[in-house]
Structures are given as structure tokens and as C-alpha cells.
Amino acid sequence: MSAAATFYVTTPIYYVNDKPHIGHAYTTLACDVLARFKRLDGFDVRFLTGTDEHGQKVEKSAEAAGMTPLALADLNSANFRDLAGVLGCSNDDFIRTTEPRHLAACQALWTRLVEKGDIYLGAYEGWYSVRDEAFYAEDELIKGPGDSRLAPTGAPVDWVKEPSYFFRLSAWQDRLLKWYEDNPDCVAPASRRNEVMSFVKGGLQDLSVSRTSFKWGIPVPGDGAHIMYVWLDALTNYITALGYPDTSGDFARYWPNALHMVGKDIVRFHAVYWPAFLMAADLAPPRRVFAHGWWTNEGQKISKSVGNVIDPLTLIETYGLDQVRYFLLREVPFGNDGDFSHRAMIQRINSELANDLGNLVQRTLSMIAKNCDGRVPPHVDYAEMTEDDWTLLDNSRDLINSVRPAIDRQAFHDALEAIWIIIRSANVYIDRQAPWKLRKTDQIRMETVLYVLAESIRNLALLLSPFMPTSADKILDQLGVSADRRDFASLGAGQSLTSGVELPAPQGVFPRFVEEAAG
Missing domain, CATH: 3.40.50.620 (HUPs)
Known part of the structure; x- marks a missing residue:
């Protein structure tokens, strides 16, 4: 070798x-x-x-x-x-x-x-x-x-x-x-x-x-x-x-x-x-x-004399480590100047981390816990999968081919946008397939949809791991992915989730940020 x-x-x-x-x-x-x-x-x-x-x-x-x-x-x-x-x-x-x-x-x-x-x-x-x-x-x-x-x-x-x-x-x-x-x-x-x-x-x-x-x-x-x-x-x-x-x-x-x-x-x-x-x-x-x-602070040049230096330790204490890691590399194309604002930070946390990714993971894992006996959906028939299923699954498995060249250019913003395109499409897929309705009409179809979602989330979490390692690990823990299957060689079909594996109880990964009321 x-x-x-x-x-x-x-x-x-x-x-x-x-x-x-x-x-x-x-x-x-x-x-x-x-x-x-x-x-x-x-x-x-x-x-x-x-x-x-x-x-x-x-x-x-x-x-x-x-x-x-x-x-x-x-x-x-x-x-x-x-x-x-x-x-x-x-x-x-x-x-x-x-x-x-x-x-x-x-x-x-x-x-x-x-x-x-x-x-x-x-x-x-x-x-x-x-x-x-x-x-x-x-x-x-x-x-x-x-x-x-x-x-x-x-x-x-x-x-x-x-x-x-x-x-x-x-x-x-x-x-x-x-x-x-x-x-x-x-x-x-x-x-x-x-x-x-x-x-x-x-x-x-x-x-x-x-x-x-x-x-x-x-x-x-x-x-x-x-x-x-x-x-x-x-x-x-x-x-x-x-x-x-x-x-x-x-x-x-x-x-x-x-x-x-x-x-x-x-x-x-x-x-x-x-x-x-x-x-x-x-x-x-x-x-x-x-x-x-360089970063500015709410539109102002950062300066000790002005007193607007941004302390990263305070940011992490306020918003959380992975949230800060995500924001800094997502907010502006790397290489350009960027402006830090608390409003923009909260917007990214609530719309992209809590709503887009957090909600996708929580909905999928909660439905698996409730409707699949807390196990990776068991009755997945690949022959019966639809074009809609394969589109999401293949796009999540092929995502490395978009993310890798962006990382090699140090284009972190582009890498995260490529990942978010798939996260958004997964949210559209879950709404369109409505597994909560399938539960009453077609249990096996519901299990297939939930499996496609879980497997897509696995691929997404692996690619998000360099950006938000703690949060990605929490997601992979909840999908029952072992520590030795968390590298990029595990992306794609070869290391797919195994049907029937028991999963831990789902827990939220990205809470919404709620500002404390003044006074």
C-alpha cells in the first residue's frame, strides 16, 4: 500500500x-x-x-x-x-x-x-x-x-x-x-x-x-x-x-x-x-x-482604542462553539473582508442550523424512533425506490465531489453552500413525501423514505464534521455510526446504514437562539 x-x-x-x-x-x-x-x-x-x-x-x-x-x-x-x-x-x-x-x-x-x-x-x-x-x-x-x-x-x-x-x-x-x-x-x-x-x-x-x-x-x-x-x-x-x-x-x-x-x-x-x-x-x-x-464589527473597523474588539471566547460562551465555527466560515467568501454582526449570527443559527439542519435531523430521527421501533428502518427495497428517493440519496453520496474542490481552493463558503443545497433539498423531500401520512397508508414506503433521509443525513454529517465536529458527532451517534466509520472513505453506498440497528433516543442538536429580553 x-x-x-x-x-x-x-x-x-x-x-x-x-x-x-x-x-x-x-x-x-x-x-x-x-x-x-x-x-x-x-x-x-x-x-x-x-x-x-x-x-x-x-x-x-x-x-x-x-x-x-x-x-x-x-x-x-x-x-x-x-x-x-x-x-x-x-x-x-x-x-x-x-x-x-x-x-x-x-x-x-x-x-x-x-x-x-x-x-x-x-x-x-x-x-x-x-x-x-x-x-x-x-x-x-x-x-x-x-x-x-x-x-x-x-x-x-x-x-x-x-x-x-x-x-x-x-x-x-x-x-x-x-x-x-x-x-x-x-x-x-x-x-x-x-x-x-x-x-x-x-x-x-x-x-x-x-x-x-x-x-x-x-x-x-x-x-x-x-x-x-x-x-x-x-x-x-x-x-x-x-x-x-x-x-x-x-x-x-x-x-x-x-x-x-x-x-x-x-x-x-x-x-x-x-x-x-x-x-x-x-x-x-x-x-x-x-x-x-479582515473583519469589521457592525460596520466599524475593529480597534482597541474604539473598544470594539471582538473576543472569540465571549462569542463561544454566548452562541456555542460549533455555531461560531459555522458562522465565521459561512458568512463571507473566504478571502474577502467580512462584517460581524450579532443579528447576522443569530439569523444563521436560527434559519440554517436550527431550522434547516436541526429540524431535518430532529424530524427524521423522531419519526424513526416513534414508527420504526427506534431502529434504522428495516424494510428497504432498493428495487422499489423512486426517482425522488434516488436523487436525494445520490446527491448526498456524491456531495464530496463538490465539497473537495471548494476546500482545495479554501472556498469554505462554497463548500458549505454545496452542503446546504442538499440539506434544503432533503427538507423539500420530507415535506413532499410526508412520511407522517404514509404511516397510515403504506408502512413500508414510509420506512423507505425515512431510510433515504437517515442515510442522506449520515453523508451530510460526515462532510460537516470538519466544520462542526461536536455537532456532527452528535448526529452520527444518533444514527448509530461507529467511530471507525466516520471518515470520507465511509461516504456513499459501501458503508450505508444497516437496517434494523437499534438507535439511541433522539435529541436536538441545534437549539434556536433566543435573545434575553432587556430589563
Whole structure:
């Protein structure tokens, strides 16, 4: 038997100067859905998340809080580790850039880049944003109050002059453009690919990759006066976790199928600098970088100063984990910006989860419990099944062929819509067939209709499992599906429900959300 195909999915590592917010939850959930889907589809998956803990911003924040940088990193890294747990994430590893394995990987990559002639010592003079941990050219800045300048993100910038090592980014312009052209899916969505290509075509300057004005970072090998630029440090986490500098083992196994999921604000680091670092070290670039959009809150840009940051833990407490997982990946096409509103959240929960899916499952299982002695309907005659029966059954069994390509495009919204088309058609089918009426006139026909519904729900629940694992498991439990038959190899006719199997008493899976009355 041949080895399973591999899949490596990463979140950006989250900066420990932040508290977890909806943006962090969104990226992590998207990666979790991908990892779960691929595992169920027979892939050998590695899913990585973690925290980025070095840099001037952390050093300054720690000083202001009267803490050491490591103490602050320990505290805030734990918040992100806890968030992954609360979100029900299935990550295989959680990396911190303060770990010894990461220091070893960063210094090995640096040494390799020096050996290849792509790092040299010079002096940096220019604009730097501590908040963004990024350098900006004069023509990228925007006007601030009075005569001040700001980064394009709105962050303050300072004029910095200090000795610095540089990476020869300018030498990689043509090779980067060739990589984008030869691999049209390496940066997605298309709008981000166009943005990245336009930036590279505009000309690349050599990149300052060390600092001497602060100490909280990874020392440059052989020159302790310098620490590595935080982005060279941070990006290396993706290969640290695969054992680099050892390029056999996990690195050889997973790296060829690496997908980095990032927010659109850091696409340049992942789709320009990172591939150039890797190619310069004779390593392959990632297979794909996907940059998703940002969330606003009830139409307003999310901002700490405005006080409208959305806490994912509060959302989960209010609405339920699977409801939040569903909403975030259903509400907007992945890659676009999205607006969070409580009204939209409640609408999705009540109309799609409670009414469409929850009602379908509850009606079907309650009728089986009441009219089939609590067993999978026993007298199913496939020869007597109608075109209406086969249409629903075949569509549910073939649904993987619509969902899989959508997942491979990171089009979570399209994948869920494909599933919901079948859920809606199942509701139309149950109303049209009216098994509650058949109970009085044709018991065997009623059992066939209920079997078609139960088997269709089984296929739907399997495909919903990556999105809403707890709820999908509750549905599959009520259908008597054993734990070893809950992967995608079990979809379709080969693993159909067995007639006559005793089922547990049905229980509702998706309650309606009722807002508490004011006062």
C-alpha cells in the first residue's frame, strides 16, 4: 500500500503583544477545518500554530509592564494556546519562537544564507515602524498629523540609523516573478497574487535583517551585537517545526505540501520575503500562501482604542462553539473582508442550523424512533425506490465531489453552500413525501423514505464534521455510526446504514437562539 499523501497547514504565529481576538480565531479555525477535512480524506496531515515572541514591541511592552520579555511572552503565549483549545482545534504542534529548537533553526538558516552570499554587513538608514516590525520606503508612507509621517497601516514610524546585515532581496526579483508565473496558485486569492506581483515588479530593495538597538531576539551567529530581524526569525518557525536544519524526516515528508494561511496585512512577508529566503537557502518555497480578509464589527473597523474588539471566547460562551465555527466560515467568501454582526449570527443559527439542519435531523430521527421501533428502518427495497428517493440519496453520496474542490481552493463558503443545497433539498423531500401520512397508508414506503433521509443525513454529517465536529458527532451517534466509520472513505453506498440497528433516543442538536429580553 502506498504512503498517504501529505498536507501541511500553518497559521501565522501570533504576536504575543496582542490578546487573542476574532481575527486570530478566524485564521486558526480555517486551518483546523482544512486539517480535519484532509485527515478524513485520507491525508497524512501536520497542522501547526504558535506564537511569535521576539522583537522591539515585546521588549518595550514588557518594560512598561515591569516584566522581563520572556515573562510577558510566557503569559500571552498561554492565552493563544488556550484559545486553540477552546476553539476545538486539532493542531499537532504549538511552536514558540523562544524555544531552543527554533533558535537552532534560525541560526542554521542564517548561516546558510551567509554561505550562499545572500547576507552582507552594511548600515541601515530609513523608516521603521515598531508596531508593524516593518521597514518602509519613503514613497510608501502616508501623511500624519502636522508634518509627521505614518506607515501605510497608520502606525507611527521612526527614522532609524544603525549597522545592519542585509539580505540581497534585489537579486531575487526575476526569480520570484518566475515562481509566481510558473505556479499560478502559489498566492491566493487572485487579488493578493496580483498585489504581490505588482510589488515585486516595482523593484526590490535589499532587506535589513538585523538590529542592534535592542536585545530581545535571536543573536546573529558570530556577531552578538546584532539580533535577527523579527520577520526572518518568525517565518522560520514553519520549518523549525519540521525539524530544520535536518531536511530529511518530517521536513522531506510535509514541506512539499505546505499551505500558509495568513491575514492580508502580512502577505508581503509570506509571499515575497519568505520564498526569497528559502530559495536563497536552496529550499523550496511553500506550495501556497492564502491571504484572507479582515473583519469589521457592525460596520466599524475593529480597534482597541474604539473598544470594539471582538473576543472569540465571549462569542463561544454566548452562541456555542460549533455555531461560531459555522458562522465565521459561512458568512463571507473566504478571502474577502467580512462584517460581524450579532443579528447576522443569530439569523444563521436560527434559519440554517436550527431550522434547516436541526429540524431535518430532529424530524427524521423522531419519526424513526416513534414508527420504526427506534431502529434504522428495516424494510428497504432498493428495487422499489423512486426517482425522488434516488436523487436525494445520490446527491448526498456524491456531495464530496463538490465539497473537495471548494476546500482545495479554501472556498469554505462554497463548500458549505454545496452542503446546504442538499440539506434544503432533503427538507423539500420530507415535506413532499410526508412520511407522517404514509404511516397510515403504506408502512413500508414510509420506512423507505425515512431510510433515504437517515442515510442522506449520515453523508451530510460526515462532510460537516470538519466544520462542526461536536455537532456532527452528535448526529452520527444518533444514527448509530461507529467511530471507525466516520471518515470520507465511509461516504456513499459501501458503508450505508444497516437496517434494523437499534438507535439511541433522539435529541436536538441545534437549539434556536433566543435573545434575553432587556430589563
